[in-house]
Amino acid sequence: MNGPAEPIIRRKLSDEVFERLERMITSGEMRPGDEMPSERTLMERFGVGRPAIREAMQALAGKGLVAISHGERARVLAVTAQSILRQVDLTAKIMLSQSQDGLENLKSARIFFERGMAREAALKATGEDLDALAAIIAHQRAMTGQPEAFIEADMAFHARIASISGNPIFAAISEAMLAWLRTYHTHLLIWAGNEAVTLDEHAGILARLADGDADGAEAAMRDHLERARALYTHERG
Template sequence: MTQPIEQIVRRKLSDEVFDRLERMITSGDLKPDDEMPSERVLMERFGVGRPAIREAMQALAAKGLVNISHGERAKVLRLTAQSIFQQVDLTAKIMLSQSHDTLEHLKSARIFFERGMAREAAQRVSKNDIDDLKAIIQRQRSSIGDADSFIDADMEFHTRIAKISGNPIFVAFSEAMLAWLKEYHTDMLIWAGKEKFTLVEHEEIVSRIEQSDADGAENAILKHLERSRALYGK
């Protein structure tokens, strides 16, 4: 029986260089904040020209693995949950703008996520957490009439609840999700006095969390998000 032909795919030199540099980073040979080897060193090490090195470096930068500054050696970036989500920020916003269904799916995902965060907060909350949440509500109250400031405080409130979990990935996910929704969020303020409903609901959420009432906190945040859901991104 004839064996199937296994074609050899010729890869660009820059792709090979990228793979080797990526392995140096993921293996720990190059650590966060380390400078990358110079172009000349890499050219000699891999036996390739300057264009292949530069193209590979640009690909590493595009993936958020290194930072390239003019006139300076590229540096390995310290990856965080925030930096990972930031890599898909523009793509996510474009995707949402092109599909109403995707926006609706994100709203549903947010509600599912924040219900869990409210329950977690009620089980782990400290006095400092409550003080911070109440201070955010007060800043939000002072921002009535200033839509941008009001919404910024609103986003901070919800992310601060996620922070109570102690899990930085939850915090980063909350920040990313709210940033993606922000441009659809302004319409929440189109009705006169609408901001006051938000403040009352935020106070109820904090009250339930402060009482360590997981069911009550989940129900309060569900009511809050379901009410606001229909008011943006139509």
């Protein structure tokens, strides 16, 4: 039988162990919170040495599937939207640092996403949600002149709006994008008066949410983020 060559590639033992351990988790044999079997048990079960087990465990930890603590057995983690997105944190930050296009694309994606989150929030926000946002703005105002704390409050405001959707994936995406952009956010605060403008715009967004005005909330969020984007471009130019 003729045909293209199909070489068989020998795989590392740790890769095989990783796949078997991964199946134990995805099949439900191991549940979130469960302790993984001991190294010795796994060595006997799979017929491999300790290095292969440890390397496979480290790979599982790198994927966010288990937590490894010194002196304790690895424990299975619950896979959430947040834990999934954390796995690409480093890759995303490297991309942003190496490519201005990547940063611009992320800022565009954030504006598109947060416009939708503002609409959702206007339709779903409860009195408790509105009070929480007002408290964040008050705290942010108190942090004027302290860039790191001010940015923390800024991120909390936007993340809280996303959480009003009730969709944990939306909340996780919001937190991830804010974390990826955080390195660049502090540049916005260099401009005199920018903190006051940000606070006024946050208050405007909150007012539209309180009115249940989806169109107005979306427009206010769009204008807020577009203003910040233009300011960033000017400052860096």
